[in-house]
């Protein structure tokens with residue numbers, strides 16, 4: 027710190043002198059200074075309210091008064107400050123409160139474990155453990171903070187994984203997530219194990235996911251990463267949407283422009299680089315449902331590695347399925363927005379979902395488990411397409427622009 031006593035600026039000079047001969051420019055400057063002082067004071071007040079330990083302490087240095095932060099605050103290193111307040115440093119719940127049992131999956135920045143509470147081995151959770159160095163080196167600090175804040179602020183929904191708590195250690199970020207009881211893994215693993223699903227199972231899974239997406243949209247969140255890997259199933263076959271890494275706060279009717287998602291699930295609107303709204307999530311849900319039945323992507327994009335290479339041509343209605351399902355796919359996957367099914371209202375009234383009562387669905391009144399048996403659908407011709415392209419399931423983000431400009 028510089029030598030405070032050598033700073034010769036007399037206190038309050040800017041604000042209290044020369045009242046009589048102020049020109050308009052000087053008056054404006056004074057007003058601006060006053061305004062800045064007030065804004066600073068109110069920010070400080072807010073900060074004090076949410077973090078009382080940040081109180082300032084007055085200390086005397088070489089005969090001059092100055093204020094210094096308590097040691098407690100300056101002791102917080104930058105790599106912890108960076109992730110505050112979404113990931114608190116002194117959390118009552120922390121990694122020592124759990125026993126890690128098995129690995130559930132791997133994400134871009136770390137591993138997700140199944141864990142049980144140390145005092146209650148029956149209670150299972152999923153703990154996402156992310157490496158701070160990885161996050162910083164991939165310039166994804168705002169992304170993980172946004173994911174945590176969106177998930178924690180969301181009201182509960184039966185088909186969206188809850189985030190109970192988040193915290194950080196010196197090296198890692200932790201998120202304590204809802205674990206689906208007796209989980210059978212994510213939809214991709216289930217699909218790989220059992221093959222194509224029956225229409226009856228797809229109806230229930232599709233309706234549960236539609237209910238979750240509609241809930242997100244009504245809460246001003248666009249999800250942007252619907253795919254098999256981001257849906258986990260519990261023992262009764264109920265779905266839980268996980269991974270809010272690309273979700274964003276977006277008011278209903280508003281639009282955004284980041285080209286992000288998973289290429290094979292990306293709608294033409296996102297890929298085009300134009301702005302888009304919540305409705306792009308319905309396209310991705312259509313792709314997911316199409317894959318669950320046919321085992322192939324609806325458009326010839328399994329090899330695409332850049333959004334410019336995505337082709338939205340040569341679509342053909344799935345063969346051998348019910349006319350209702352065929353029509354639903356044609357509508358959800360129509361390239362022209364004028365023909366596309368772009369809202370929950372239309373989706374939930376579609377004949378394919380006629381037998382579903384959505385109020386009963388949200389009470390977990392239907393179970394996909396009974397319907398999960400392999401379907402008669404002939405997938406031989408498509409065998410291996412999804413198996414081969416593990417690396418295409420990575421999240422894709424072309425433009426980080428709005429991650430770095432968004433407010434939390």
Ligand SMILES: Nc1ncnc2c1ncn2[C@@H]1O[C@H](COP(=O)(O)OP(=O)(O)OP(=O)(O)O)[C@@H](O)[C@H]1O
Pocket residue numbers: 130131132133134135136138152154187203204205206209211212255256258268269270271421
């Ligand atoms: N709440 C959960 N319950 C059960 N399994 C989970 C849960 N959360 C994550 N997983 C498993 O861990 C995997 C990785 O999780 P997730 O996709 O959230 O991580 P990520 O770091 O956000 O990954 P990505 O790189 O795809 O953004 C999932 O595919 C899933 O298999």
